Amino acid sequence: MANVVLEDIYKSFPARNKQQKKVESSPTVESEQGSATDATSVLRRINLTVADSEFMVLVGPSGCGKSTLLRLIAGLEDVTAGNIWVGDRKINTLPPKDRDIAMVFQSYALYPHMTVYNNLAFGLRRTRFKRAKNVDRKVREVADSLQIDALLDRKPKQLSGGQKQRVALGRAMARDPQVFLMDEPLSNLDAKLRAQTRAQIVKLQRQLATTTIYVTHDQTEAMTMGDRIAVMDGGVIQQIAPPLELYRSPANRFVAGFIGSPPMNFLPVQVSGPLTLHHPQFQLTIPEAWGKALQAYLDQTITLGIRPEHLNIAPASQGIPLQVELVEALGAETYLSCVLEGNAQGADVPIFQARIPPDQSAQAGDTLFLVPKLEHIHLFDPQSGRALAR
Numbered sequence: 001m002a003n004v005v006l007e008d009i010y011k012s013f014p015a016r017n018k019q020q021k022k023v024e025s026s027p028t029v030e031s032e033q034g035s036a037t038d039a040t041s042v043l044r045r046i047n048l049t050v051a052d053s054e055f056m057v058l059v060g061p062s063g064c065g066k067s068t069l070l071r072l073i074a075g076l077e078d079v080t081a082g083n084i085w086v087g088d089r090k091i092n093t094l095p096p097k098d099r100d101i102a103m104v105f106q107s108y109a110l111y112p113h114m115t116v117y118n119n120l121a122f123g124l125r126r127t128r129f130k131r132a133k134n135v136d137r138k139v140r141e142v143a144d145s146l147q148i149d150a151l152l153d154r155k156p157k158q159l160s161g162g163q164k165q166r167v168a169l170g171r172a173m174a175r176d177p178q179v180f181l182m183d184e185p186l187s188n189l190d191a192k193l194r195a196q197t198r199a200q201i202v203k204l205q206r207q208l209a210t211t212t213i214y215v216t217h218d219q220t221e222a223m224t225m226g227d228r229i230a231v232m233d234g235g236v237i238q239q240i241a242p243p244l245e246l247y248r249s250p251a252n253r254f255v256a257g258f259i260g261s262p263p264m265n266f267l268p269v270q271v272s273g274p275l276t277l278h279h280p281q282f283q284l285t286i287p288e289a290w291g292k293a294l295q296a297y298l299d300q301t302i303t304l305g306i307r308p309e310h311l312n313i314a315p316a317s318q319g320i321p322l323q324v325e326l327v328e329a330l331g332a333e334t335y336l337s338c339v340l341e342g343n344a345q346g347a348d349v350p351i352f353q354a355r356i357p358p359d360q361s362a363q364a365g366d367t368l369f370l371v372p373k374l375e376h377i378h379l380f381d382p383q384s385g386r387a388l389a390r
């Protein structure tokens with residue numbers, strides 16, 4: 001068991017000739033960027049310490065560099081700069097097989113011609129368990145804990161997605177590595193199985209207490225699985241924090257919009273007094289705790305952030321006037337998709353979402369007034385996106 005330390009990691013890929021050739025015939029945004037510089041920078045100044053036994057989730061939109069970062073740790077790619085430590089071993093110069101790390105891939109990457117038994121045993125025969133008796137004991141132990149013991153004689157193509165996923169997990173577990181890396185291991189499962197397997201992986205990880213870095217683009221997965229979460233965007237870590245801290249105190253507008261579902265609503269407001277936020281459609285007086293942060297923004301426009309669950313329906317003509325466009329009553333709660341009153345209808349009008357208790361009624365076409373729960377609002381610098389501090 002060991003911690004994992006990523007120290008000032010940078011990764012660039014050389015521009016690919018093939019891509020540059022394509023530019024001439026069919027220019028795309030991506031290839032234009034590729035031709036602008038010699039190398040594509042994919043990860044920049046990544047610093048992350050994962051504690052011994054911790055379940056760390058890396059989350060971010062597709063293309064932000066999550067898989068690349070895992071591949072650097074596993075040794076499937078070389079870092080451009082920086083160091084990777086597992087405990088007191090610097091591993092970034094070691095070949096993958098000497099890193100004592102097991103990776104579970106999104107595609108499972110099982111050997112199709114081998115039985116489940118041999119898929120589990122294959123890696124072991126080259127490790128410290130290499131004596132036949134030990135391999136057999138380890139395979140059966142892992143198969144038992146993942147409830148795949150009845151499947152040991154099957155080939156991968158005779159397995160369901162969920163079963164394949166468990167075999168892939170079992171193969172990683174059997175090696176008893178110092179670190180697990182998992183790259184979107186649930187993304188090929190249907191919603192119900194995904195939720196079940198999510199819980200199972202968390203439970204297994206707690207039992208084994210193996211330091212784990214788990215990659216997903218799904219913020220729900222991140223929130224429910226991680227001891228801590230590192231949010232990435234554009235090859236940069238935006239914030240590292242436990243799930244509820246990310247939700248309550250996002251460091252910037254990106255994190256605020258990415259964590260939470262439905263996402264936070266953002267509105268431009270003018271700071272028109274020491275504690276007054278002015279919008280053409282409404283005005284808010286916010287708690288005194290914001291006074292200091294607002295001083296620097298007097299008369300300027302900043303961004304107000306309100307989560308859908310932090311809104312109350314107001315009796316009349318106070319708060320934010322909204323036109324309800326869609327009502328989704330889910331039983332336990334109701335979601336409203338609205339547009340600001342006075343905004344023209346159209347595809348590019350921002351949707352404002354609210355979550356209200358199921359006993360409050362609203363219909364498409366209604367005009368509602370919603371009042372933010374002021375102790376839960378967020379404010380952001382309009383240029384940098386950085387969250388203002390209370």
Ligand SMILES: Nc1ncnc2c1ncn2[C@@H]1O[C@H](COP(=O)(O)OP(=O)(O)O)[C@@H](O)[C@H]1O
Nearest residue numbers: 013040042060061062063064065066067068069
């Ligand atoms: N071998 C490679 N050569 C060039 N570019 C790559 C290579 N691998 C990944 N990339 C680029 O790096 C970026 C991040 O990719 P990836 O790490 O797969 O993102 P994620 O896993 O977050 O979706 C993407 O823009 C991708 O096109």
Ligand SMILES: [Mg+2]
Nearest residue numbers: 066067068183
């Ligand atoms: Mg990926």
